Amino acid sequence: MRDVAVIGVGMQKWGELWERSTRDIFVESALLAMDDAGVNSLGAMYIGSMTPGLFTSQEHLGSVMADYLGQKNIPSARVESACASGGLAFRMAFMDVASGMHDVVLAGGIEKMTDIGGGDATHALATAADMQWEGVQGVTFPGLYAMMAVAHMNKYGTTREQLAAVAVKNHHNGTMNPRAQFRMEVTVEGVINSTKVADPLNILDCSPITDGAAAVILVPADMVKKFKKPGVKVIGSGHATDTIALHDREDLTTLSAVTEAAEQAYKMSEKDAKDIDLAEVHDCFTIAEIIVSESLGLFERGKGGPAVEAGETSLGGRIPINASGGLKSKGHPVGATGVAQIVELTEQLRGEAGDRQVSGARVGLAQNMGGSGGSSLVHILEVM
Amino acid sequence: MRDVAVIGVGMQKWGELWERSTRDIFVESALLAMDDAGVNSLGAMYIGSMTPGLFTSQEHLGSVMADYLGQKNIPSARVESACASGGLAFRMAFMDVASGMHDVVLAGGIEKMTDIGGGDATHALATAADMQWEGVQGVTFPGLYAMMAVAHMNKYGTTREQLAAVAVKNHHNGTMNPRAQFRMEVTVEGVINSTKVADPLNILDCSPITDGAAAVILVPADMVKKFKKPGVKVIGSGHATDTIALHDREDLTTLSAVTEAAEQAYKMSEKDAKDIDLAEVHDCFTIAEIIVSESLGLFERGKGGPAVEAGETSLGGRIPINASGGLKSKGHPVGATGVAQIVELTEQLRGEAGDRQVSGARVGLAQNMGGSGGSSLVHILEVM
Numbered sequence: 001m002r003d004v005a006v007i008g009v010g011m012q013k014w015g016e017l018w019e020r021s022t023r024d025i026f027v028e029s030a031l032l033a034m035d036d037a038g039v040n041s042l043g044a045m046y047i048g049s050m051t052p053g054l055f056t057s058q059e060h061l062g063s064v065m066a067d068y069l070g071q072k073n074i075p076s077a078r079v080e081s082a083c084a085s086g087g088l089a090f091r092m093a094f095m096d097v098a099s100g101m102h103d104v105v106l107a108g109g110i111e112k113m114t115d116i117g118g119g120d121a122t123h124a125l126a127t128a129a130d131m132q133w134e135g136v137q138g139v140t141f142p143g144l145y146a147m148m149a150v151a152h153m154n155k156y157g158t159t160r161e162q163l164a165a166v167a168v169k170n171h172h173n174g175t176m177n178p179r180a181q182f183r184m185e186v187t188v189e190g191v192i193n194s195t196k197v198a199d200p201l202n203i204l205d206c207s208p209i210t211d212g213a214a215a216v217i218l219v220p221a222d223m224v225k226k227f228k229k230p231g232v233k234v235i236g237s238g239h240a241t242d243t244i245a246l247h248d249r250e251d252l253t254t255l256s257a258v259t260e261a262a263e264q265a266y267k268m269s270e271k272d273a274k275d276i277d278l279a280e281v282h283d284c285f286t287i288a289e290i291i292v293s294e295s296l297g298l299f300e301r302g303k304g305g306p307a308v309e310a311g312e313t314s315l316g317g318r319i320p321i322n323a324s325g326g327l328k329s330k331g332h333p334v335g336a337t338g339v340a341q342i343v344e345l346t347e348q349l350r351g352e353a354g355d356r357q358v359s360g361a362r363v364g365l366a367q368n369m370g371g372s373g374g375s376s377l378v379h380i381l382e383v384m
Numbered sequence: 385m386r387d388v389a390v391i392g393v394g395m396q397k398w399g400e401l402w403e404r405s406t407r408d409i410f411v412e413s414a415l416l417a418m419d420d421a422g423v424n425s426l427g428a429m430y431i432g433s434m435t436p437g438l439f440t441s442q443e444h445l446g447s448v449m450a451d452y453l454g455q456k457n458i459p460s461a462r463v464e465s466a467c468a469s470g471g472l473a474f475r476m477a478f479m480d481v482a483s484g485m486h487d488v489v490l491a492g493g494i495e496k497m498t499d500i501g502g503g504d505a506t507h508a509l510a511t512a513a514d515m516q517w518e519g520v521q522g523v524t525f526p527g528l529y530a531m532m533a534v535a536h537m538n539k540y541g542t543t544r545e546q547l548a549a550v551a552v553k554n555h556h557n558g559t560m561n562p563r564a565q566f567r568m569e570v571t572v573e574g575v576i577n578s579t580k581v582a583d584p585l586n587i588l589d590c591s592p593i594t595d596g597a598a599a600v601i602l603v604p605a606d607m608v609k610k611f612k613k614p615g616v617k618v619i620g621s622g623h624a625t626d627t628i629a630l631h632d633r634e635d636l637t638t639l640s641a642v643t644e645a646a647e648q649a650y651k652m653s654e655k656d657a658k659d660i661d662l663a664e665v666h667d668c669f670t671i672a673e674i675i676v677s678e679s680l681g682l683f684e685r686g687k688g689g690p691a692v693e694a695g696e697t698s699l700g701g702r703i704p705i706n707a708s709g710g711l712k713s714k715g716h717p718v719g720a721t722g723v724a725q726i727v728e729l730t731e732q733l734r735g736e737a738g739d740r741q742v743s744g745a746r747v748g749l750a751q752n753m754g755g756s757g758g759s760s761l762v763h764i765l766e767v768m
Contacts, residue, residue, distance in 0.1 A: 001484050021516065044623075051437045052511075057519065059435050059511040060466040063758030066625040067632070073644045075623035076759070077472055078464045082444040088461055092476065099483035100385050127436075127443040132405065135441065239428075239459035241450040248451070260457045374447030375460070 001098040003221035005231035005384060008037025009343040014212035014331035015181045016114050022056050023068045026110040026213045029336075030069050033106065033215035038228035042217075043102030045069075045076040046092040048085030048109035049335035052078075054124040055116050065108070075102075082128030083284065085109060086214065086338025087368030087377030091237050094379075097218045108215035109336035121209050125334070128371040130245035142206060142285070144246050144372040146198035149287035151252035153200070156302030158290065160200055164191035165308045166286035167204050167328055173315060174325025176355040181210050181331030191286075205286040210331030214339040216346065224384065232349045235363075236271065236380035238264030244374040255373040258295035262367070265378040266297075273297035276319060276380070277361040278348055280341035282369035283326040292367055293321060296378070315356060323348060323356045338368035338377060345381045385482040387605035389615035389768060392421025393727040398596035398715035399565045400498050406440050407452045410494040410597045413720075414453050417490065417599035422612035426601075427486030429453075429460040430476040432469030432493040433719035436462075438508040439500050449492070459486075466512030467668065469493060470598065470722025471752030471761030475621050477602045478763075487607065492599035493720035505593050509718070512755040514629035526590060526669070528630050528756040530582035533671035535636035537584070540686030542674065544584055548575035549692045550670035551588050551712055557699060558709025560739040565594050565715030575670075589670040594715030598723040600730065608768065616733045619747075620653030620764035622646060628758040639757040642679035646751070649762040650681075657681035660703060660764070661745040662732055664725035666753035667710040676751055677705060680762070699740060707732060707740045722752030722761060729765045 010032025017025055026047070034040065045066055053059045059078075066076035081088040086109030093107035113121055126135045129144060152158045167186055174180035186204055194204040224231030240260035243249055249256070266272050273296060281296070283289035290304035298319055299307050307313055313321035324330050324344040327337055345364035347353045361383075368377045394416025401409055410431070418424065429450055437443045443462075450460035465472040470493030477491035497505055510519045513528060536542045551570055558564035570588055578588040608615030622645035627633055633640070650656050657680060665680070667673035674688035682703055683691050691697055697705035708714050708728035711721055729748035731737045745767075752761045 023516070051443050053435045053508070054437045056515075057507070057511050058515045059464060060513075060628060060755050060758055062465050063625045063628045063754060064514070067627045067629075067758070071625075072627060073624050073640065076625045077476075077623070080443060080462045080464060081446050092461075095479055095483050095485060098485075099479050101479060101482075123441070124437070127441050129444075130448070131440075131442045132407070239461070240457050241447045241455075241460045243451045243456060244444060244447045245451075256457065370447060371444050374444055374451070 002100060004094050004097045004218055004234045005221040005224050006216050006346045007219045007224055007227045007229060007231050008033045008217035009346045010036055011179055011214035011340055011343050013179045014210050014333060017211035022058060022110060022112040023064055025112060025211060026065050026108060027068050029213035030106060030108055030215040033217050036229060037217040039104055039217060042071050042074055042106050043104045044074055044096055045106045046089040047078045048089035048338060049078055049111060050080060050082055050085050051124050051127060056112050081375045082370035083334040084338055084368040084370035084375050084377050085335040090339055090342055090379060091239055091377055093218050094234050094237050097220055103220060105218045106215055107218060107339055108213060109339035110213040111333035111335040112211045113209045113333060114211050133245050142198040142201055145285040145287055146201045148252050148291060149200050152287060152291060155253050158305035160192055161188055162305030162309045163205055163286040164188040166283060166289045167191045169308060169314050170283060170322050170326040170328040173323050173356055174329025177325045177330060180325040180329045181208060182329050201285055207284045207327035207332035210333040212331055212333035212336050214336045214343050216339060216342050230350055231384050232346045233382050233384045234379060235382045236265035236269030238262060238378040241375045242373050246372050255291055255295040257373050257376040258292055258367060261376045261378040262296045265380050269380040271363060271380060275363050276365045277363050278320045278323055278358045279365040280324060280344050281321055281367040283322055283328050284332060296367060320358045323358055341366035341368060349381060349383050386484060388478050388481045388602055388618045389605040389608050390600050390730045391603045391608055391611045391613060391615050392417045392601035393730045394420055395563055395598035395724055395727050397563045398594050398717060401595035406442060406494060406496040407448055409496060409595060410449050410492060411452050413597035414490060414492055414599040417601050420613060421601040423488055423601060426455050426458055426490050427488045428458055428480055429490045430473040431462045432473035432722060433462055433495060434464060434466055434469050435508050435511060440496050465759045466754035467718040468722055468752040468754035468759050468761050469719040474723055474726055474763060475623055475761055478618050478621050481602050481604055487604060489602045490599055491602060491723055492597060493723035494597040495717035495719040496595045497593045497717060498595050517629045526582040526585055529669040529671055530585045531630060532636050532675060533584050536671060536675060539637050542689035544576055545572055546689030546693045547589055547670040548572040550667060550673045551575045553692060553698050554667060554706050554710040554712040557707050557740055558713025561709045561714060564709040564713045565592060566713050585669055591668045591711035591716035594717040596715055596717035596720050598720045598727050600723060600726050614734055615768050616730045617766050617768045618763060619766045620649035622648030622762040625759045626757050630756050639675055639679040641757050641760040642676055642751060645760045645762040646680045649764050653764045655747060655764060659747050660749045661747050662704045662707055662742045663749040664708060664728050665705055665751040667706055667712050668716060680751060704742045707742055725750035725752060733765055733767050
């Protein structure tokens with residue numbers, strides 16, 4: 001396998017993009033990434049999108065996007081792993097370049113969630129859970145993550161305040177990210193007193209509904225000198241699954257797909273958790289960030305809540321998590337999220353992250369999750 | 385890149401499988417393929433499915449299927465390229481093994497089309513077309529292929545009888561395939577007098593709505609001796625796109641994505657059209673088989689219709705096409721079709737195809753199509 005590097009990144013400001021279509025949003029981000037890399041043509045393209053059929057009645061995005069991007073005839077594939085679709089697109093692009101199939105490959109992600117007609121976003125998102133055993137009972141994602149939160153609180157003493165501290169940190173980071181959807185500070189009291197969604201999770205514990213896309217360009221590591229910007233090397237890739245239904249798991253307080261994907265990525269990169277300088281993780285709900293940080297091995301089990309409360313995962317802390325603002329503040333257009341994590345790591349490792357720059361960052365980890373942890377992707381990037 | 389071989393195949397009888405769920409159908413085919421190969425565990429899995437969200441309200445099939453197949457924790461990804469999703473899953477599995485990532489990889493396809501609630505199959509399928517410029521005008525797939533048929537008839541003199549000859553041949557072949565949905569002979573007169581769908585296409589020019597799955601196991605070619613059955617080598621893989629909308633194409637009588645994907649596969653395999661002993665092609669409508677046979681270079685442009693009428697593509701003809709019965713007779717569970725083509729080629733190249741065996745077959749080609757040709761996958765397999 002060839003070594004692979006990220007050489008260009010692009011994403012627009014996320015939010016409710018009513019005036020732009022799915023294809024406009026994707027092409028905008030893809031052109032930003034191509035411009036950042038200084039390339040005009042692509043060898044292949046992988047697009048992560050969770051359920052464009054339910055959100056916008058348009059499947060076959062591989063063809064749509066290659067066409068509208070002016071890249072007619074290239075191999076262009078859509079891939080899906082629920083909310084980890086973007087991470088999966090990045091892994092497929094990595095594998096494509098690593099295998100020697102193509103030299104310049106775009107990995108993109110897109111979801112237009114606000115335009116949904118005929119159904120609603122909660123139904124569309126619920127198709128990432130086990131519809132046969134969970135969905136038909138009326139269980140939706142806030143409910144699934146609330147059950148994990150209760151279990152974690154019971155087992156480890158994780159507090160309501162620690163959950164809120166995740167939202168406070170990520171919203172603070174998001175105020176420094178010009179592309180974040182919700183650039184506002186929140187307080188522990190504000191989160192705890194916000195509208196109840198599924199006990200113990202309130203509205204400010206939940207990531208929002210978002211329109212947005214993100215794209216990155218991958219090339220063989222030995223070609224980076226041909227491009228405009230410094231390359232960032234992809235040193236580890238992991239992908240794993242778990243039971244689709246939460247009730248089939250032995251333990252609700254950890255995520256085995258995250259641990260397994262991380263172990264694959266650590267092994268490939270010859271790094272371990274203590275080598276990671278910053279991480280972008282899948283904080284679809286506040287409890288998710290805490291459990292993921294433990295499942296990745298960044299903290300011992302049960303220590304994720306105290307760590308966030310103590311500022312260990314804040315900018316300037318021991319291991320900054322979600323410097324971008326995370327899904328919580330930046331927004332969560334589900335198919336795009338995994339690619340946006342790579343955008344953030346690349347900018348951080350290039351030293352281009354402005355006010356939210358993690359100083360001296362050399363190794364970054366991205367963790368993207370599907371459903372309630374039925375799938376997870378982990379990637380590790382390093383300064384070249 | 386490592387050489388790759390198919391070492392096991394599986395699929396059930398296709399049709400209206402009311403008594404079985406999506407996961408039952410997929411797991412049944414996957415277990416048949418694993419048994420055929422003699423393997424109990426997988427390194428990774430790729431699943432082609434076009435729109436399980438619209439058909440059955442269940443996305444995240446990567447996680448669902450790894451879980452129900454008893455392969456918890458493996459990397460398992462769903463990929464989509466409309467009706468070419470199965471071919472794409474096969475290509476991703478090929479690339480995974482070729483890159484050295486994993487040694488035993490399953491490529492599967494699944495669609496459960498008869499259970500659709502909340503919408504209808506025609507809407508679900510239409511999401512493979514350009515919904516912004518075609519779908520909103522009420523254009524559906526029979527209409528798009530009817531426009532191609534009219535253009536081909538006007539330009540080349542292709543006749544109504546030649547279209548019907550495709551259905552007659554494929555239904556005849558399907559009578560010899562125990563897994564085909566419609567195992568019945570049809571006649572030229574029967575096709576021409578069947579119910580009009582979109583002039584000039586009648587109901588017997590159209591492939592059916594089907595429930596079904598198919599699966600194959602891929603391994604490095606140098607490992608085939610470890611398994612139960614003879615390996616069949618994957619010598620070429622091609623993947624290309626075209627404009628998503630038909631009206632954006634310069635010529636409605638050819639399919640540039642098919643030609644481009646075929647050229648990639650011919651180049652990789654160091655074969656050309658004249659080396660192909662049999663082909664499984666995407667006869668979603670009778671006209672599609674004729675145009676595809678020309679776009680692959682198996683016949684000159686305009687000669688595809690006369691060729692089928694003259695029996696050149698029948699069993700025993702110069703180049704048998706759709707010995708399996710094709711989509712027309714075997715059925716067309718859209719995500720599964722591309723994988724089922726590989727099942728047929730593998731059985732033919734192993735000499736296991738029974739009454740429909742193409743004698744002396746050494747090189748086979750599979751062509752799978754998304755939408756009205758917005759994407760296409762081409763694979764070439766050879767006896768080892």
